[in-house]
Amino acid sequence: QVQLQESGPGQVKPSGTLSLTCTVSGDSISSSYWWSWVRQPPGKGLEWIGEIYHIGTTNYNPSLQSRVTISVDKSQNQFSLKLDSVTAADTAVYFCARGAQAIVGISDLWGQGTLVTVSA
Amino acid sequence: DIHMTQSPSSLSASVGDRVTITCRASQSISTYLHWYQQKVGKAPKLLIFGSSTLQSGAPSRFSGSGSGTDFTLTISSLQPEDFATYYCQQSFSRPYTFGQGTRLEAK
Numbered sequence: 001q002v003q004l005q006e007s008g009p010g011q012v013k014p015s016g017t018l019s020l021t022c023t024v025s026g027d028s029i030s031s032s033y034w035w036s037w038v039r040q041p042p043g044k045g046l047e048w049i050g051e052i053y054h055i056g057t058t059n060y061n062p063s064l065q066s067r068v069t070i071s072v073d074k075s076q077n078q079f080s081l082k083l084d085s086v087t088a089a090d091t092a093v094y095f096c097a098r099g100a101q102a103i104v105g106i107s108d109l110w111g112q113g114t115l116v117t118v119s120a
Numbered sequence: 121d122i123h124m125t126q127s128p129s130s131l132s133a134s135v136g137d138r139v140t141i142t143c144r145a146s147q148s149i150s151t152y153l154h155w156y157q158q159k160v161g162k163a164p165k166l167l168i169f170g171s172s173t174l175q176s177g178a179p180s181r182f183s184g185s186g187s188g189t190d191f192t193l194t195i196s197s198l199q200p201e202d203f204a205t206y207y208c209q210q211s212f213s214r215p216y217t218f219g220q221g222t223r224l225e226a227k
Contacts, residue, residue, distance in 0.1 A: 046164065046207055048216040061215040062121075095163055103169055105211025106154045110163035
């Protein structure tokens with residue numbers, strides 16, 4: 001059974017860097033999937049952050065592109081999110097997800113999500 | 121960016137009701153429209169992709185339709201476990217965008 005699990009600090013200081021890792025179990029991250037990050041501010045809707053293909057190709061939301069980096073670590077079967085210069089507006093539950101093979105851009109498997117609070 | 125608008129934003133219904141949620145895209149997205157269900161404190165769960173294809177494991181009481189800019193999600197007979205928030209999402213072009221959500225509550 002394939003599972004995704006987010007990990008990382010639950011609190012980040014303003015102007016700092018948010019760093020999260022998604023560990024994939026039950027499948028190889030080198031399989032032909034897109035791996036994504038999506039976030040959800042408390043009580044609000046979903047925002048697509050970006051995605052990475054196992055060969056390293058990335059796509060980012062232009063609204064975050066100047067601050068975001070998604071990378072893959074094949075040796076650890078993980079992919080990661082870094083978001084620089086965070087503010088309170090970046091406080092959200094961050095989900096990692098696996099792209100479905102049927103159609104590009106949808107996610108058929110999600111991690112449970114991790115809350116990151118930006119606060120001094 | 122393609123803007124997705126769902127209606128209604130919230131909906132009260134009873135078990136056994138037929139429920140319809142609408143999603144409108146700001147431009148044509150063919151059938152690159154997908155529906156997710158999210159329960160409180162949980163990750164979204166893919167229900168329907170490609171406007172009308174039921175995801176494996178999703179109950180057959182869920183159905184979707186539409187193309188271009190107007191889409192619907194229908195629950196034919198509401199079950200207790202269906203009370204949740206539903207999101208539409210387009211993957212016609214990046215950045216992929218979601219509707220604001222429709223909260224389905226018990227009447």
